[in-house]
Amino acid sequence: MATRVRPSNKRCAVIGGSGFLGRHLVEKLLDRGYSVSVFDIRQSYELPGVTFHQGDLCDKQALLPAMKDVSLVFHCASPAPASDDRRLFERVNIQGTRTVIQACIEAGVQKLVLTSSASVVFEGTDIKNGSEDLPYAKKPIDYYTETKIEQEKLVLEAYDKEKGFLTVAIRPHGIFGPRDPQLVPILVDTARRGKMKFIIGDGTNLVDFTFVENVVHGHILAAERLRLDSPICGKPYHITNDEPVRFWDFMSEVLVGLGYAAPRYHLPYALVYGLALLLWLLALILRPLVSFKPTFTPMRVALAGTHHYYSCERAKQDLGYKPVVSLKDGVARTVQSYPHLRQGA
Ligand SMILES: NC(=O)C1=CN([C@@H]2O[C@H](COP(=O)(O)OP(=O)(O)OC[C@H]3O[C@@H](n4cnc5c(N)ncnc54)[C@H](OP(=O)(O)O)[C@@H]3O)[C@@H](O)[C@H]2O)C=CC1
Ligand SMILES: CC(C)CCC[C@@H](C)[C@H]1CC[C@H]2C3=C(CC[C@]12C)[C@@]1(C)CCC(=O)C[C@@H]1CC3
Numbered sequence: 544m545a546t547r548v549r550p551s552n553k554r555c556a557v558i559g560g561s562g563f564l565g566r567h568l569v570e571k572l573l574d575r576g577y578s579v580s581v582f583d584i585r586q587s588y589e590l591p592g593v594t595f596h597q598g599d600l601c602d603k604q605a606l607l608p609a610m611k612d613v614s615l616v617f618h619c620a621s622p623a624p625a626s627d628d629r630r631l632f633e634r635v636n637i638q639g640t641r642t643v644i645q646a647c648i649e650a651g652v653q654k655l656v657l658t659s660s661a662s663v664v665f666e667g668t669d670i671k672n673g674s675e676d677l678p679y680a681k682k683p684i685d686y687y688t689e690t691k692i693e694q695e696k697l698v699l700e701a702y703d704k705e706k707g708f709l710t711v712a713i714r715p716h717g718i719f720g721p722r723d724p725q726l727v728p729i730l731v732d733t734a735r736r737g738k739m740k741f742i743i744g745d746g747t748n749l750v751d752f753t754f755v756e757n758v759v760h761g762h763i764l765a766a767e768r769l770r771l772d773s774p775i776c777g778k779p780y781h782i783t784n785d786e787p788v789r790f791w792d793f794m795s796e797v798l799v800g801l802g803y804a805a806p807r808y809h810l811p812y813a814l815v816y817g818l819a820l821l822l823w824l825l826a827l828i829l830r831p832l833v834s835f836k837p838t839f840t841p842m843r844v845a846l847a848g849t850h851h852y853y854s855c856e857r858a859k860q861d862l863g864y865k866p867v868v869s870l871k872d873g874v875a876r877t878v879q880s881y882p883h884l885r886q887g888a
Contacts, residue, residue, distance in 0.1 A: 555766070556580040556613045556652075558600055558643060559620025561587040563723050564658060564715075564758060568617060569593060571759045582609040583620065601639040603646045610650035615766055618643050618698070619658035624687040625725065625840075636690035637697070644701045647708070654709045654769045656762055657698040660691045661716035661751070661781055661853045667845040671749070672787075673853045675714070675779050685842045695779060702777035709769045712779040713761050716853055720755030720873065721880035727797060731884045733838050734803040742791045744812035744848040749787040751852045754873030757866040758782055764862040780858040786870045787852035793874075800878035802886030812848040819844045 553576050559565040560581030566588065569579050573592045582596045582605075589595075598605030600620055610616060618640065622631050640657075647655050664670065664677040667684045679696075683689040695712050702710040719726045733739050761782030768775055795805035822837040829835075858864035868876075882888060 553577040554580070554613050555615040555617065556582060556609050558582045558606075558609075558616065558618045559658075560593075560617075561585050562619065563720075563725075564718060564755060565617075565619045566722065567720065567755045568619065568759045568762055571756070571763060575763065580609045580611075580613060582606060599639075601634060601642050603642050603649075606643065606646040607650055610646055610652055613650065613652055615654045615656070616643070616647055616652050617656045617658070617762060617766070619762075621658075621687075621691070623725065624685070625729075627686065629686045632686045632690040636687075636694045640694045640697050644697065648706075653707055654766060655698060655701070655711075656766050656769070657695065657710065657712045658758075658762070659695040659698075659712040659714045659779060660688070661714040661783070661851075662688050663692045663695055663714065663779075665851055667841075667849065669748075669850040671850050671852065673781075673851075675781060675857055684845055699777050699779065704771065704776070707771060709771065709773075709776050711765045711769050711775050711777070713758070713765055713782050714779050714853075715753050715758040715761070715782045716851070717750060717752040718755050718758050719752050720877055723755070723877070726752075727801075727877065727881055727884065729838075730794060730797060731801060731803070731881075734798055736838075738838060739794075739798060739803065739806050741808050741810045741815075742806045743810055743815045743844060745809065746789060746791040748790050748848060748850045749852050750790040750793070750846070750850070751783040751787055752793050752870065752873075753782065753784045754866070754868045754870070754877075756868050756873075757784055760867050761858060761862065761864055764858075764864055768862055775861050778857075778861075780862060780864075781853040781855045782858055782864065783853055783855050784866050784868075784870050784873065785855055786866075788870060790847055796874055797878060800874065801881065801884055812844075815839065816841060816844045816848070 561583035586595045596609035666680045679692045819839045819841045
């Protein structure tokens with residue numbers, strides 16, 4: 544068996560390392576000779592070369608041991624975007640990120656790489672080939688997006704050349720791949736309940752879906768290029784597959800790959816959005832009496848019926864980024880990784 548080489552300057556921490564993206568990142572870092580300290584609210588696996596620290600990132604005393612002798616920290620923890628718990632998002636994404644920054648500075652960490660989101664500029668209307676120069680959303684579509692904006696600002700503003708604290712933000716979009724807990728599972732669940740028959744709008748809207756290994760690649764390039772005097776300090780970078788695809792073609796490919804029928808009938812976007820808004824309001828009003836979670840939330844309808852794809856030119860130029868897995872291969876590997884979600888399984 545091949546032994547991994549771990550130079551001492553290759554020690555890093557991954558906050559959120561038990562999650563979907565975090566675990567893929569940890570696995571790639573190990574391959575590249577890093578030793579990794581994982582900090583997460585839960586431990587979901589064990590791996591040689593990884594030390595686990597379980598705790599809440601809002602607790603600085605719990606974070607500090609995970610940052611001991613670490614020069615590089617990746618922060619990719621967040622509550623699930625589907626939640627509507629405003630206080631949780633504010634506590635973890637805003638106050639928690641402040642705590643992460645303080646802990647990094649106190650522990651002598653030099654580099655902080657944040658997993659942000661391309662959605663920080665999305666307001667529910669078309670974005671075509673959007674660059675990082677677009678302004679932050681003035682009316683974010685949900686609490687998740689609202690707090691991701693504040694989180695990104697905090698991390699980028701914490702860049703301090705004099706003190707040698709270097710920060711960068713990666714903005715992925717629509718991450719998919721093996722072990723993803725949301726996109727494919729939600730899609731299959733919706734199909735199994737017979738609700739994936741309809742295409743919202745005319746079905747021509749283009750969207751970025753990004754294979755998880757490309758997102759990991761972008762993070763590692765950013766971390767390794769983050770040096771004093773590097774132009775990437777204090778900046779955000781879009782990381783996508785660089786292959787915008789029709790939202791409904793992508794959904795159909797995944798569904799058909801898993802043995803389900805592709806959606807066929809069209810419904811007008813405004814009608815579905817209006818109904819989703821009504822249902823969301825109803826769920827809010829009735830919350831003290833009954834709890835129900837609509838599948839077609841206004842946020843999901845907006846994501847399913849508009850264009851939202853982003854340019855990753857800046858990442859290509861400054862980071863030397865190029866996707867390492869094509870959309871076609873990414874979809875094939877993803878479909879193969881979910882035998883338990885196949886029709887009839
Ligand atoms: N998935 C996507 O399409 C996109 C994701 N992103 C960003 O990528 C990052 C990773 O997302 P993803 O891997 O999909 O999400 P996951 O939910 O799979 O991973 C996040 C991890 O963080 C943990 N966590 C949550 N709250 C805390 C806390 N207070 N303290 C410590 N750990 C905590 C979660 O635990 P638990 O599961 O128990 O909550 C989970 O293990 C997030 O920042 C997200 O905003 C950006 C763009 C697109
Ligand atoms: C019910 C169907 C209409 C849609 C099923 C698929 C959706 C669950 C996903 C399609 C686009 C995805 C997406 C995200 C989550 C999962 C989807 C809504 C994010 C909101 C995840 C977090 C981000 O930062 C942005 C993502 C945009 C795309």
